[in-house]
Amino acid sequence: xxxxxxxxxxxxxxxxxxxxxxxxxxxxxxxxxxxxxxxxxxxxxxxxxxxxxxxxxxxxxxxxxxxxxxxxxxxxxxxxxxxxxxxxxxxxxxxxxxxxxxxxxxxxxxxxxxxxxxxxxxxxxxxxxxxxxxxxxxxxxxxxxxxxxxxxxxxxxxxxxxxxxxxxxxxxxxxxxxxxxxxxxxxxxxxxxxxxxxxxxxxxxxxxxxxxxxxxxxxxxxxxxxxxxxxxxxxxxxxxxxxxxxxxxxxxxxxxxxxxxxxxxxxxxxxxxxxxxxxxxxxxxxxxxxxxxxxxxxxxxxxxxxxxxxxxxxxxxxxxxxxxx
Numbered sequence: 001x002x003x004x005x006x007x008x009x010x011x012x013x014x015x016x017x018x019x020x021x022x023x024x025x026x027x028x029x030x031x032x033x034x035x036x037x038x039x040x041x042x043x044x045x046x047x048x049x050x051x052x053x054x055x056x057x058x059x060x061x062x063x064x065x066x067x068x069x070x071x072x073x074x075x076x077x078x079x080x081x082x083x084x085x086x087x088x089x090x091x092x093x094x095x096x097x098x099x100x101x102x103x104x105x106x107x108x109x110x111x112x113x114x115x116x117x118x119x120x121x122x123x124x125x126x127x128x129x130x131x132x133x134x135x136x137x138x139x140x141x142x143x144x145x146x147x148x149x150x151x152x153x154x155x156x157x158x159x160x161x162x163x164x165x166x167x168x169x170x171x172x173x174x175x176x177x178x179x180x181x182x183x184x185x186x187x188x189x190x191x192x193x194x195x196x197x198x199x200x201x202x203x204x205x206x207x208x209x210x211x212x213x214x215x216x217x218x219x220x221x222x223x224x225x226x227x228x229x230x231x232x233x234x235x236x237x238x239x240x241x242x243x244x245x246x247x248x249x250x251x252x253x254x255x256x257x258x259x260x261x262x263x264x265x266x267x268x269x270x271x272x273x274x275x276x277x278x279x280x281x282x283x284x285x286x287x288x289x290x291x292x293x294x295x296x297x298x299x300x301x302x303x304x305x306x307x308x309x310x311x312x313x314x315x316x317x318x319x320x321x322x323x324x325x
Contacts, residue, residue: 012260076105084108092137116170155182280305
């Protein structure tokens with residue numbers, strides 16, 4: 001592994017959650033037993049011993065755990081430089097918990113924002129009031145960081161489904177106005193969980209969603225956002241935004257492993273590329289094929305490959321974007 005690659009460990013702290021998102025990948029895992037404190041701390045210790053410098057704690061909703069402050073504090077004691085949590089933000093609407101976690105060492109947060117308004121977000125999370133709690137939670141984090149003098153990185157992710165893809169420009173504006181400059185807009189994973197179970201209801205065609213995704217990326221470009229990317233998309237729909245593709249940045253920045261109660265993946269990027277996604281017979285004709293991961297295998301099996309149109313040549317600007325990756 002090149003010396004400038006950051007070794008990142010993603011620890012799944014359990015699948016319990018206070019939202020019930022329609023598209024959730026873990027929709028069929030909610031009843032798996034919650035793992036104990038010693039187990040989670042043991043995974044953190046082992047990850048640090050393997051050379052990980054970046055720990056990401058996810059769920060479910062990890063902030064629901066009664067031991068989460070102790071887990072964050074332990075990660076800090078182990079010497080992780082980045083201690084990140086992916087969250088729906090609702091628990092951070094409680095100022096006392098927010099302060100405890102930041103004081104314990106939490107220095108990076110990624111908030112899930114799935115709608116530009118409460119109606120859409122709460123419909124997708126199936127949790128009335130979740131949007132308002134999310135907005136309060138984001139403000140609480142910013143305020144607590146100011147009070148404590150902590151430096152904390154704020155990010156967001158948005159899962160793209162049929163019910164919200166037309167809102168992507170408005171969601172982008174909401175995120176930008178919140179002072180977040182590290183955002184990912186994620187084409188829904190339909191290989192498992194809620195989106196697989198309700199494919200027709202939830203999964204848009206990439207040809208329908210891509211124009212709104214490109215408009216969203218243009219907002220990031222105008223705001224000169226550091227990281228404002230789309231994820232899990234075929235590159236043929238984004239030749240003018242190759243500098244805004246999350247997987248291309250990830251490949252040169254991180255080596256990521258996933259540790260969960262029901263699986264271990266020591267190379268998440270390769271696993272996704274080789275198992276989760278598929279390429280069409282047309283992809284070999286595309287000039288972007290060497291860089292592209294294709295699209296979800298379930299998507300190909302349900303929608304086919306008629307939408308995937310090979311790119312046969314690149315402009316100078318597009319080549320420069322690839323050269324910079």
